[in-house]
Amino acid sequence: MDRPLVVLLGPTASGKTALSLNLARHFNGEIVSCDSVAVYREMENGTAKPTLAERQSVPHHLIDIYAPDEHSTAGDYSRLAREAIADITSRGRLPVVTGGTGLYLRALLDGLFAGPQRSVEIRFRLQHSAERRGAGWLHRLLMRLDAKAAQRIHANDTPKLIRAIEVCLAGREPITEAWQAGRDPLTGYRILRIGLNPPRRQLYERINTRAAQMFSAEFSGGLIEETRSLVARYGDAPRAFDSLGYRQARAVLRGELSLSDAISHAQQGHRNYAKRQLTWFRKEPDVHWFQGFGDNLLIAGQIMEWLASELEAPDSSPA
Numbered sequence: 564m565d566r567p568l569v570v571l572l573g574p575t576a577s578g579k580t581a582l583s584l585n586l587a588r589h590f591n592g593e594i595v596s597c598d599s600v601a602v603y604r605e606m607e608n609g610t611a612k613p614t615l616a617e618r619q620s621v622p623h624h625l626i627d628i629y630a631p632d633e634h635s636t637a638g639d640y641s642r643l644a645r646e647a648i649a650d651i652t653s654r655g656r657l658p659v660v661t662g663g664t665g666l667y668l669r670a671l672l673d674g675l676f677a678g679p680q681r682s683v684e685i686r687f688r689l690q691h692s693a694e695r696r697g698a699g700w701l702h703r704l705l706m707r708l709d710a711k712a713a714q715r716i717h718a719n720d721t722p723k724l725i726r727a728i729e730v731c732l733a734g735r736e737p738i739t740e741a742w743q744a745g746r747d748p749l750t751g752y753r754i755l756r757i758g759l760n761p762p763r764r765q766l767y768e769r770i771n772t773r774a775a776q777m778f779s780a781e782f783s784g785g786l787i788e789e790t791r792s793l794v795a796r797y798g799d800a801p802r803a804f805d806s807l808g809y810r811q812a813r814a815v816l817r818g819e820l821s822l823s824d825a826i827s828h829a830q831q832g833h834r835n836y837a838k839r840q841l842t843w844f845r846k847e848p849d850v851h852w853f854q855g856f857g858d859n860l861l862i863a864g865q866i867m868e869w870l871a872s873e874l875e876a877p878d879s880s881p882a
Contacts, residue, residue, distance in 0.1 A: 598610070
């Protein structure tokens with residue numbers, strides 16, 4: 564019979580970390596992170612990684628597994644996460660997947676299409692044309708090639724836009740058609756999806772506070788100094804350094820933004836990201852949504868009660 568797999572969804576700052584820890588402790592579980600930035604070592608201040616003490620209290624997987632200059636893909640994540648989940652269940656424990664990277668979650672649960680290999684030539688031409696033609700050109704090009712794909716990719720997400728256009732050109736078919744072919748969905752598990760949808764105003768207040776704290780020197784030395792150290796060690800090129808917070812910190816170091824402007828831009832970026840996360844996660848099937856924060860004791864209690872009833876269902880017993 565299918566084994567239970569808990570998937571915790573929600574926007575940034577919605578209390579997923581606190582809830583995942585409570586669920587793992589209560590239901591004999593281990594946590595599998597689903598975050599495209601938490602996979603990188605040495606990137607601490609600009610991420611929402613669990614603290615070292617939290618990681619020691621409950622086993623965590625797929626945190627700090629790459630150096631910042633190493634390339635991590637959704638496919639890499641899917642493979643490693645599936646291995647971690649299989650290992651957790653083999654030891655009779657409950658896997659709890661939590662994080663905010665929708666593409667990584669889709670790769671884990673639904674699988675990825677076998678698209679054409681990366682083309683250095685196509686990528687160079689696209690990057691060069693984008694620099695010459697200005698912001699928005701890549702998104703307009705993808706809209707002509709595959710309007711459905713363009714609607715799912717943010718206009719400023721250059722890496723995803725380039726990959727989507729590359730697949731359309733190299734594969735000679737819209738990427739949305741390629742997405743539907745050759746997927747390898749996760750099987751053997753009964754997926755229990757829990758969604759957090761806190762009040763928007765309170766969520767934005769939390770996001771603003773967290774973004775400001777990241778830049779504070781009192782917060783583990785501050786994001787500016789951490790970024791300065793990372794750039795000194797790895798250079799300015801790693802794609803990981805373009806993530807929210809680090810992008811603004813690099814702009815401060817280059818003299819392009821003041822500290823106050825960087826904080827404001829990071830806050831706005833995280834609020835926009837939260838909107839996109841909720842839009843993405845609402846497309847997930849069979850999500851049991853809770854209208855509050857995961858670190859709210861009342862909400863956490865409701866979730867634990869719901870999850871306990873689901874785990875007690877006959878078809879949730881391990882095979």
